[in-house]
Amino acid sequence: MSEILFELKDNIARLSLNRPEKLNAFNRSMALELQDQLLNCDENEDVRAVILTGVGRAFSAGQDLSEFPPDQLPDFEKGIDENYNPVIRLLKTIRKPVLCAVNGVAAGAGANIALACDIVVAVSSALFVQAFSKIGLIPDCGGTFFLPRLIGLQKATALMMLGDKISAAEAEKMGMIYACYEEADFETKTGQIATTLASLPTTALILTRKALLESSTNNMEQQLELEKKFQHKAGHTSDFKEGVTAFLQKRPAVFTGK
Ligand code: LHQ
Secondary structure: OOEEEEEEEEOOEEEEOHHHHOOOEEHHHHHHHHHHHHHHHHHHOOOOEEEEEEOOOOOEEEEEHHOOOOOOOHHHHHHHHHHHHHHHHHHHHHOOEEEEEEEOEEEEEHHHHOOOOOOOEEOOOOOEEEEEHHHHHOOOOHHHHHHHHHEEEHHHHHHHHHOEEEEHHHHHHHOOOOEEEHHHHHHHHHHHHHHHHHHHHHHHHHHHHHHHHHHOOOHHHHHHHHHHHHHHHOOOHHHHHHHHHHHHHHOOOOOOOO
């Protein structure tokens, strides 16, 4: 059985972490399979949006700690280089928008992989845990980059040092995630967001992600120049032509992602 499930329906790819008996903790093969699936979604022209979620009661408990026998020190640099950092880079370069649907607890690398997605929603029973300090590690998977930018340095420092369990409602309130939904609404609301993402002008969405990411290090002048360059690119897509034509014809636009 595959450790990442792939389904494609209505131009939406659903990638599900599939080690439910381990709370979808990442072993090497699941991390490598996730990379392959993200690459497939990047290349597959039928995919206009991706949902990343988990099977069972958890989103992901992070690194599978049973891969690390106490008497044998793991090669951290190799693990991060080969298993985790490529996932984060792919999430930030994939040419499709990625919605993370956090269906349960998200801990350690599981939490930070979620936060690297474009939009994060969670079921009300989900928990976010920066579990690293509890086992003597530091947050990875880009967590020290993304979390302070989402919720501010003070909150991020406290959550990362203390390892508090944050409910989905609290995560929404502090801006860590976009929205928290009740169990009964979770699938529907997630599907609605993904459907919207899949119907939007894909190139403009991906340039938007890139511009936002660059804004972390650019000054205002650099960012204005970058916006100009990206607007030129977006303005040369068929979707731009369609968007303006549809507006003037007072009809809904039909974007193709081209
Ligand atoms: C697990 C895990 C797990 C194995 C629950 N592994 N079995 C690290 C190192 C190197 C390179 C790169 O990066 C990283 C990144 C990291 O992700 S480090 C952080 C690793 N993750 C954690 O430390 C989280 C550990 N887990 C927990 O804190 C809790 O289990 C959470 C908060 C996730 C869920 O709590 P509960 O809902 O109360 O479930 P539980 O604790 O009872 O766990 C259920 C089972 O899952 C249990 O096994 P058992 O056989 O007793 O039923 C756990 O041992 C197992 N499990 N997380 N990461």
